[in-house]
Every structure is written in C-alpha cells, then in structure tokens.
Amino acid sequence: MRVGVRILPSAHWKSARHSWRLADEMGFEHAWTYDHVAWRERLGSTWYAAMPTLAAAAGVTERIRLGTLVSSPNFRHPVPFTKEIVTLDDLSDGRFILGLGAGSGGVDAEVMGEEPWSTAERAARFQEFVELTDRLLRTETTDHAGRYYGAKKACVDPEGRTRARVPIAVAATGPRGMRTAARHADIWVTNGHSPKPGVIAPSASPELVREQIGRLSRICADENRDPRTLRKLAHLGQDRSVLESAALFVEVAAQYRDAGVTDLVVPFPDERSGDHGDLKVLEQIANVELP
Helix, strand or coil: CEEEEECCCCCCHHHHHHHHHHHHHHCCCEEEECCCCCCHHHCCCCCCCHHHHHHHHHHHCCCCEEEECCECCCCCCHHHHHHHHHHHHHHCCCCEEEEECCCCCCHHHHCCCCCCCCHHHHHHHHHHHHHHHHHHHHCCCEEEECCCCEEEEECCCCCCCCCCCCCEEEECCCHHHHHHHHHHCCEEEECCCCCCCCCCCCCCCHHHHHHHHHHHHHHHHHCCCCHHHCEEEEECCCCHHHHCCHHHHHHHHHHHHHHCCCEEEEECCEHHHCECCCHHHHHHHHCCCCC
16 A cells, blocks of 8 residues: 655745655655645635645655645646646656646635536536546647637647656546546545535545445446556545554554555644644654555
8 A cells, every 4th residue: 555645835845845855755655735726724824836836845855756636627727737737747757646626616716706616517627627638648739629628739748748648646526527537547536525515524434435436446347447457545634543653544544455445645744834743653654564
C-alpha cells in the first residue's frame, strides 16, 4: 500500500517548504494540496494558490510525487490549466499527479461571478472537463467544440508529446463520475460520502469504501476496463484520529487494504496551517512497512 500526505496551502512559503521537504525525506509516496480560491471554514484566513505552491514544492523535493487533491472546473478552463499541468510536470521531473474532482458549491463556485450550477450541470461539466483535459495531455494539437468548453489548435506541451501522459486521479462517488474515472483515470479517489450536494463527510470508512469499490468495479466492467488497472485512493485528510499512533494507523490501513484500497492519504500535522498532530507519529507511520 502506498501512503501519502495532504499539506494545506495555508502557511507562508518560508514556513511551508519545511513540510514539503520533510514529507519527501520521510519517504512518503505522494504529497497533495487542495486547489481552491478559498476553503470553507478558512474563508478570510491565509490561503495560497495550489499550482505555484506545488511548483515551489517541486524545487525543494527530490523523489516524492506531487498532486492536487483536487482541482475542479469551478474556476478552471482545460486549455490554460493543462499548460500549467505540463509545466509543473516538467518542473517536478515527471513527478506530478493531476487530481480532478467535480467540486461543490460555496466560494469557489461563485468567485467568478457566475450563478451556481445545478447538480446535473456540475456533473456534465466535470465529464467534459476531464475528457478534454485528457485529450490535451495526449495529443499534440487539440480542437474541441463542446457544450461547456472549447479548444482551437490548442498545443499545450512544448515537447510535442514526447513525454508520458501525466497520471490522472479522479475523485468520484456517483455513477457518472465513476464512469469518467473508469474511462480516463489512473487513480480513483474517495473521501467518503456526502450526505447532500456540497457537504463533505468528515471521513471515509473501510465499509463504505468497500461498497464504493464494488460499484466502481461494475462500472469498469461496463467500460471494458480491468478494475485492477485503476488504483484506489482513500483520502483521510479530515480524519486526524489516524495520527494518534502508528499502531492505530497500521490497523486502519489493513482495513482499507482489505476493502481494496491501494493508496491512503493522511493529513500532515502542521500547527501553522491549522492541522494538529504529532510529527513523531507521522514519522513512525512513514517507517511502517505495509503490504
């Protein structure tokens, strides 16, 4: 099982770079950050942009993979965003993972001055967003005239597709999003279940994720995709209890592994960012050998 950390972009870089460097030195597989203009309860507090943060993180790390968890169509257009993606992949020497999600209501959904999208429109936009982004990453020149997005002679990769396509991680718990993951993703992401649109559950559970993976596997079969070729990542970024002790983490990780999860992401404790926890426990977790 691969284990990664989630680091909030809410500390000044002079302070935050220590967290990224330490995550790399500890030996974690991947490190992620949220991609929002502002984040719910942190509205009005310090919050920086994801892509420049990850570019800076690429400069102070050597081996750890870096990603967005997740970027959404709320304030992104696939063409300029994909240009940023391939640039960041180059800066990180091929270590970038593109995490994508449909997003939700709130600040990000309204910051561009638009009316909030309906649930159906959000799902449709996300499907087209992922499809076009994948095409832009795979082809030298892309033309697209869609319902929500367009591209004309879009060439986003200066190397002309000589590099491998950036891995895509798709966060999805509904059938339409899971189908998008089955068609385009290298990694499927879940953080649990939203009781209603726009509300994020505080944590996932092995039982819930097992059920979600079962549904995902059936959708993969419908799409002629071997579900074993799709990594399954459970984001426990809101569940700080997993950092109480290394022994507890091993127990929780085993439950998720048995549910079919291949990757776990836990919060990186940093009081400057408002994420409380014990760095010593995190270091112990990094040294645990998981099957």
